[in-house]
Amino acid sequence: MRHRFRLPGRAALGWLVAGLESLVILGLLWSIAGVGALPGALGWLLLSYPVWYHRISAPTQRLNVPATAGLAWAVVYPLAVLIAYAAGMRPSWTAIAGAAVVGLAAGCALRMALSALIGRFLEQGRFQLERVGVVGEADDVGAFVAHARAWTLGLQPVMLFASGASKGDDLTDFIARCVAARCDRIMFVSVPAGLGRERLSDLCKRYYVDADFVSIPFDPRDSERIAERPVGFTGTVVKRVFDIAASALLLLALSPLLLATALLIRLESPGPALFRQERMGFNGRSFMIYKFRSMRVMEDGRSMRQARKNDSRITRIGRVLRASSIDELPQLLNVLRGDMSLIGPRPHAVSHDSEMERMVTSYAHRNRIRPGISGWAQVNGFRGDTSTREKIEGRVAHDLYYIENWSLLLDLYIVFLTVFSRRTRQNAY
Numbered sequence: 001m002r003h004r005f006r007l008p009g010r011a012a013l014g015w016l017v018a019g020l021e022s023l024v025i026l027g028l029l030w031s032i033a034g035v036g037a038l039p040g041a042l043g044w045l046l047l048s049y050p051v052w053y054h055r056i057s058a059p060t061q062r063l064n065v066p067a068t069a070g071l072a073w074a075v076v077y078p079l080a081v082l083i084a085y086a087a088g089m090r091p092s093w094t095a096i097a098g099a100a101v102v103g104l105a106a107g108c109a110l111r112m113a114l115s116a117l118i119g120r121f122l123e124q125g126r127f128q129l130e131r132v133g134v135v136g137e138a139d140d141v142g143a144f145v146a147h148a149r150a151w152t153l154g155l156q157p158v159m160l161f162a163s164g165a166s167k168g169d170d171l172t173d174f175i176a177r178c179v180a181a182r183c184d185r186i187m188f189v190s191v192p193a194g195l196g197r198e199r200l201s202d203l204c205k206r207y208y209v210d211a212d213f214v215s216i217p218f219d220p221r222d223s224e225r226i227a228e229r230p231v232g233f234t235g236t237v238v239k240r241v242f243d244i245a246a247s248a249l250l251l252l253a254l255s256p257l258l259l260a261t262a263l264l265i266r267l268e269s270p271g272p273a274l275f276r277q278e279r280m281g282f283n284g285r286s287f288m289i290y291k292f293r294s295m296r297v298m299e300d301g302r303s304m305r306q307a308r309k310n311d312s313r314i315t316r317i318g319r320v321l322r323a324s325s326i327d328e329l330p331q332l333l334n335v336l337r338g339d340m341s342l343i344g345p346r347p348h349a350v351s352h353d354s355e356m357e358r359m360v361t362s363y364a365h366r367n368r369i370r371p372g373i374s375g376w377a378q379v380n381g382f383r384g385d386t387s388t389r390e391k392i393e394g395r396v397a398h399d400l401y402y403i404e405n406w407s408l409l410l411d412l413y414i415v416f417l418t419v420f421s422r423r424t425r426q427n428a429y
Contacts, residue, residue, distance in 0.1 A: 007128070009129055010053060013127065028099075033080035034089050035084060036081060036082070056118065135192065137189075144157070149218050175209075179284075247333075268315055282370045342411065346371060362400060379417035
């Protein structure tokens with residue numbers, strides 16, 4: 001039996017292949033361009049990734065190797081030579097011309113070989129790029145799993161839900177189990193009895209998972225996307241790297257403030273300096289959030305009350321901490337652990353989650369991304385009080401806008417507003 005290669009998605013394979021190409025290009029450029037080799041190889045990487053991602057996502061379409069490799073080389077080689085000249089290197093024109101021809105031929109040959117290898121591996125079903133859960137009538141599910149086309153596209157059915165008349169609760173549990181089993185996609189080969197497409201879309205949008213309706217016999221061109229992961233593989237990596245770097249630097253820089261705050265809390269009232277509380281996070285998984293204790297009580301569970309203006313439970317130092325948001329700084333530890341992100345929908349106490357979901361049906365869609373210390377809703381005035389339906393709807397609408405429009409620039413903008421905008425500190429009590 002041939003070995004199958006498991007990768008976390010088509011984007012990951014695209015970056016891997018583009019990276020292998022770039023290493024070869026780096027070696028080719030080094031002998032003639034010296035210091036220009038690294039920028040040239042980086043340029044090749046950025047130009048090659050979209051080509052390989054398209055090749056992997058549409059394996060039936062042929063790759064125009066000479067055109068794609070020639071275009072990339074025509075961009076990166078002159079760039080590398082110019083940088084080499086700027087650094088004081090003076091290769092002869094004969095060497096430059098010879099290296100241009102050799103590099104172009106090598107780039108084309110390498111891309112042809114890799115394209116053929118990837119195409120053969122895809123045809124043999126040796127790439128497992130997406131773990132999928134399959135839902136539908138028993139005959140349709142069996143037909144999908146038996147269809148070789150799914151395997152040649154890198155799909156790996158790992159969870160099956162076959163029923164003649166399913167109930168919504170059963171399907172909800174199945175989708176949750178698919179997510180727990182690290183499925184990337186839910187594929188509906190037929191609509192379960194009694195459930196419309198809108199309801200199925202709502203169930204899937206509670207999780208970081210793609211969902212599609214597909215035809216039987218299976219043809220990917222006839223699929224219809226009903227739910228989509230808001231941040232892809234590349235974006236997820238970029239966001240996580242940013243979170244780790246920023247939270248580690250902030251914890252180091254703010255350590256004197258954190259220690260002083262903890263000491264003041266302990267001096268004013270009995271009890272620990274840090275407060276832990278269960279919150280709902282990414283994909284509906286619960287975690288313990290860290291905050292500086294700002295009250296005389298340590299409420300958690302199903303009967304806790306949200307803080308109100310002039311709340312008698314809040315200590316004197318606690319009022320300063322909450323107004324300045326210093327009480328949230330221990331959540332940098334949650335960010336470092338991976339429970340949270342610097343920017344994302346604010347997580348609420350578990351008891352409040354169930355109440356808000358009853359008021360706003362799309363509330364659970366916020367779980368498709370890691371919760372944040374600050375978010376788009378908070379910098380737009382929807383912080384704190386959620387005592388009315390209008391305030392909850394406003395917060396959810398802003399959170400969903402952020403999820404659907406995420407970018408690193410938007411995260412940086414929210415960080416700026418969190419620090420400098422007065423609106424961010426509205427309702428901070």
